[in-house]
Amino acid sequence: MYRIVAKKEVAPAVKSLTIDAPLLAKKARPGQFIIIRIGEEGERIPLTIAGLDVQQGTITTIFLEVGKTTKQLGCLNEGDAISDLAGPLGNPTEIKNYGSVVCVGGGVGVAPLYLVAKALKDAGNEVISIIGGRTKELLIFEDEMQQASDELYIATDDGSKGHHGFVTDVLQELIAKQKIDRVLAVGPTVMMRAVAKVTKNHNIKTIVSLNPIMVDGTGMCGACRVTVGGETKFTCVDGPEFDAHLVDFEELMNRQRTYITEEKVALERCGRCRH
Amino acid sequence: MPSLKKQPMSEQEGDKRIHNFDEVALGYTPEQAITEAKRCLQCAKPGCTQGCPVGIEIPAFIRCIADEDFEGAIRVIKKRNNLPAICGRVCPYENQCEKFCVLGKKGEPEGIGRLERFVADYERKKGIQIPEKAEATDKRIAIVGSGPAGLTVAADLAKLGHDVVIYEALHESGGVLIYGIPEFRLPKDVVKAEIEYVKQLGVDIQTNVVIGKTISIDELREEFDAIFIGTGAGLPHFMNIPGENLCGIYSANEFLIRTNLMRAYKFPEYDTPIKVGKRVAVIGAGNVAMDSARVALRLGAEDVRIVYRRSEKEMPARAEETAHAKEEGIKFEFLTNPIRMAGENGWVKQLECIRMKLGEPDESGRRKPIPIEGSEFALDVDTVVVAIGQKPNPLIAKMTKGLRITEKGAVWVDENGRTSIEGVFAGGDITTGAATVIEAMGAGKKAARAIHEHISR
Ligand SMILES: Cc1cc2nc3c(=O)[nH]c(=O)nc-3n(C[C@H](O)[C@H](O)[C@H](O)COP(=O)(O)OP(=O)(O)OC[C@H]3O[C@@H](n4cnc5c(N)ncnc54)[C@H](O)[C@@H]3O)c2cc1C
Numbered sequence: 001m002y003r004i005v006a007k008k009e010v011a012p013a014v015k016s017l018t019i020d021a022p023l024l025a026k027k028a029r030p031g032q033f034i035i036i037r038i039g040e041e042g043e044r045i046p047l048t049i050a051g052l053d054v055q056q057g058t059i060t061t062i063f064l065e066v067g068k069t070t071k072q073l074g075c076l077n078e079g080d081a082i083s084d085l086a087g088p089l090g091n092p093t094e095i096k097n098y099g100s101v102v103c104v105g106g107g108v109g110v111a112p113l114y115l116v117a118k119a120l121k122d123a124g125n126e127v128i129s130i131i132g133g134r135t136k137e138l139l140i141f142e143d144e145m146q147q148a149s150d151e152l153y154i155a156t157d158d159g160s161k162g163h164h165g166f167v168t169d170v171l172q173e174l175i176a177k178q179k180i181d182r183v184l185a186v187g188p189t190v191m192m193r194a195v196a197k198v199t200k201n202h203n204i205k206t207i208v209s210l211n212p213i214m215v216d217g218t219g220m221c222g223a224c225r226v227t228v229g230g231e232t233k234f235t236c237v238d239g240p241e242f243d244a245h246l247v248d249f250e251e252l253m254n255r256q257r258t259y260i261t262e263e264k265v266a267l268e269r270c271g272r273c274r275h
Numbered sequence: 276m277p278s279l280k281k282q283p284m285s286e287q288e289g290d291k292r293i294h295n296f297d298e299v300a301l302g303y304t305p306e307q308a309i310t311e312a313k314r315c316l317q318c319a320k321p322g323c324t325q326g327c328p329v330g331i332e333i334p335a336f337i338r339c340i341a342d343e344d345f346e347g348a349i350r351v352i353k354k355r356n357n358l359p360a361i362c363g364r365v366c367p368y369e370n371q372c373e374k375f376c377v378l379g380k381k382g383e384p385e386g387i388g389r390l391e392r393f394v395a396d397y398e399r400k401k402g403i404q405i406p407e408k409a410e411a412t413d414k415r416i417a418i419v420g421s422g423p424a425g426l427t428v429a430a431d432l433a434k435l436g437h438d439v440v441i442y443e444a445l446h447e448s449g450g451v452l453i454y455g456i457p458e459f460r461l462p463k464d465v466v467k468a469e470i471e472y473v474k475q476l477g478v479d480i481q482t483n484v485v486i487g488k489t490i491s492i493d494e495l496r497e498e499f500d501a502i503f504i505g506t507g508a509g510l511p512h513f514m515n516i517p518g519e520n521l522c523g524i525y526s527a528n529e530f531l532i533r534t535n536l537m538r539a540y541k542f543p544e545y546d547t548p549i550k551v552g553k554r555v556a557v558i559g560a561g562n563v564a565m566d567s568a569r570v571a572l573r574l575g576a577e578d579v580r581i582v583y584r585r586s587e588k589e590m591p592a593r594a595e596e597t598a599h600a601k602e603e604g605i606k607f608e609f610l611t612n613p614i615r616m617a618g619e620n621g622w623v624k625q626l627e628c629i630r631m632k633l634g635e636p637d638e639s640g641r642r643k644p645i646p647i648e649g650s651e652f653a654l655d656v657d658t659v660v661v662a663i664g665q666k667p668n669p670l671i672a673k674m675t676k677g678l679r680i681t682e683k684g685a686v687w688v689d690e691n692g693r694t695s696i697e698g699v700f701a702g703g704d705i706t707t708g709a710a711t712v713i714e715a716m717g718a719g720k721k722a723a724r725a726i727h728e729h730i731s732r
């Protein structure tokens with residue numbers, strides 16, 4: 001069992017859990033993820049790592065309550081435990097001094113991006129971050145991103161904070177203004193696809209962190225397969241980060257929808273959670 | 276003169292069993308077992324024992340059954356085999372022990388597999404006995420992977436008094452026995468009971484530990500006196516044809532992991548979903564393909580077809596599995612090779628195929644399939660399962676410097692299961708590619724002996 005040592009509500013329907021996992025805390029690097037299972041009947045789902053504390057032996061993960069499993073997870077409290085947690089999985093982000101790096105984060109994707117931005121800054125990069133959300137309340141990790149970045153821009157779909165519009169609008173402006181050596185994007189697939197489109201025109205190397213459906217997370221099933229540069233890759237072992245300009249985003253988005261009907265059925269049965 | 280035929284074993288009827296996941300073969304009654312045991316000729320030089328990869332003294336255990344000493348029988352088996360209820364269900368006896376049985380020359384061979392299953396089940400129902408162990412040593416061994424190879428090494432070394440820890444990447448131990456082979460062929464309670472036996476021997480099983488990620492082989496070497504790698508052949512092959520990433524197309528591994536390990540057949544009581552339409556095509560004709568096809572039927576498919584590029588004669592599946600599949604109404608498209616998967620709204624709708632004919636034998640000795648020009652046709656499908664084989668798991672190889680790998684991606688070992696790294700051993704599917712439970716156990720036994728020697732120096 002893996003004990004929850006802290007729980008926070010970061011934004012409406014966005015929760016943060018800090019979990020006791022000493023082996024993992026020692027090993028995990030920015031960009032990696034974990035697979036969890038709540039209990040006997042539970043499914044295995046991947047979650048990104050948003051925080052590490054080697055001394056305490058804990059890792060933190062931040063998630064949006066969308067389906068049955070994340071809703072159930074959001075109902076757990078400090079002192080509760082989940083039955084399974086495996087990782088760190090996937091390859092860490094490649095951290096080097098690239099020069100000027102733009103980190104684009106959307107929704108809960110901002111949380112794992114924070115670790116990456118911090119590592120990039122520590123490596124000597126100029127880090128410019130753009131974070132976005134539907135509305136002001138859904139923005140997370142603003143202070144943390146401020147600290148990890150030389151400049152921080154905000155975009156909200158409804159204009160309640162920062163730029164009224166998409167993160168890609170801000171990115172366009174930045175690119176017009178200055179030389180950008182690399183872009184990293186973590187967030188909803190549509191956002192990553194949009195970022196890839198913008199940077200492709202300017203030939204700026206762009207890395208995205210993909211979030212397909214997964215089962216084992218160790219390369220055994222191929223549920224997480226994506227097409228990158230015309231080849232099939234397993235996101236859990238070959239990724240999760242790939243060259244954005246080579247990713248077949250349409251295919252990924254199609255595969256992500258495989259179980260929408262079943263997800264609804266499961267959610268309806270989720271009686272334990274009252275929100 | 277013994278009867279020419281084996282005692283038949285009762286089974287769930289074909290039309291009933293396709294609606295449930297309960298075990299198909301029901302096992303012998305004590306009377307049937309005794310009658311079958313009495314057929315054995317008790318050869319002075321038994322071929323059967325030589326045909327057994329773990330060397331069970333077969334005539335001796337069968338003699339015990341004939342004498343109605345079932346406990347004696349299980350003691351004989353367990354001297355060599357730690358997982359008899361599993362082997363008694365999934366071993367390809369026809370290629371091993373039973374192949375060498377003298378009775379098989381005139382009639383059917385002795386039902387060795389069925390008898391092994393009978394005594395193992397008898398013991399499980401009565402309560403499994405834990406044997407005496409050697410005095411505790413101060414040696415520690417780490418085992419990577421809890422499939423039949425890892426469990427065998429663990430049990431053998433624990434019996435010798437060593438301190439053994441198994442690290443398993445998944446949340447449940449058992450390897451293919453748990454995630455791959457379906458409930459109706461190998462009930463998970465049977466697997467769990469045999470794993471419980473290994474634990475009772477003092478083996479510590481740590482799940483959710485991915486070696487190479489959570490802990491590296493080098494870190495294990497610092498803490499343990501020896502290491503055994505038994506990570507299996509878990510990497511699924513795909514066809515690499517257009518349309519393969521449409522929704523509704525599964526690797527056999529994903530299809531079986533969802534169903535067996537995650538219990539998707541009990542969705543929504545269990546959270547993991549699986550989607551099976553009315554028409555299912557399973558590509559490949561090995562045991563994994565038969566299992567996938569039979570699972571598809573039980574998940575509600577109406578028309579399940581095996582699509583195989585060679586003919587019935589070349590099928591790698593065990594005859595018994597193919598027979599079961601046929602009884603259940605699985606259809607076969609022999610000499611047929613898929614060339615494209617076509618979709619609608621992102622979901623697979625058709626499997627485009629070409630008919631094949633057989634040419635000259637290839638390096639595997641089987642006649643090579645050649646496409647017949649102009650014979651293209653399409654099968655309407657809702658679901659496709661790709662069951663064309665698995666490769667050795669590449670993770671540890673990738674993450675461990677100095678570990679020699681063969682051209683086929685397997686971990687290289689010498690005849691005693693030693694890898695290229697001192698103190699690191701390996702066996703099972705990770706060294707051979709996808710093979711059998713009993714071969715993995717045989718490799719495990721050999722490695723356990725080599726490890727014992729290595730650490731007792
Ligand atoms: C569907 C199916 C049906 C089959 N039917 C039969 C049959 O009827 N009869 C028969 O004899 N054989 C059958 N086989 C083959 C047989 O199951 C295998 O040959 C056998 O299980 C191999 O054993 P193993 O111990 O080498 O590996 P596995 O059983 O594959 O076990 C390997 C274990 O290692 C774990 N692992 C992998 N990587 C790591 C890591 N980095 N860290 C920690 N753990 C790790 C895996 O999760 C797994 O649990 C079948 C196989 C399949 C897939």
Ligand code: FES
Pocket residue numbers: 213214215216217218219220221222223224225234235236237
């Ligand atoms: S999640 Fe199974 S292979 Fe990636």
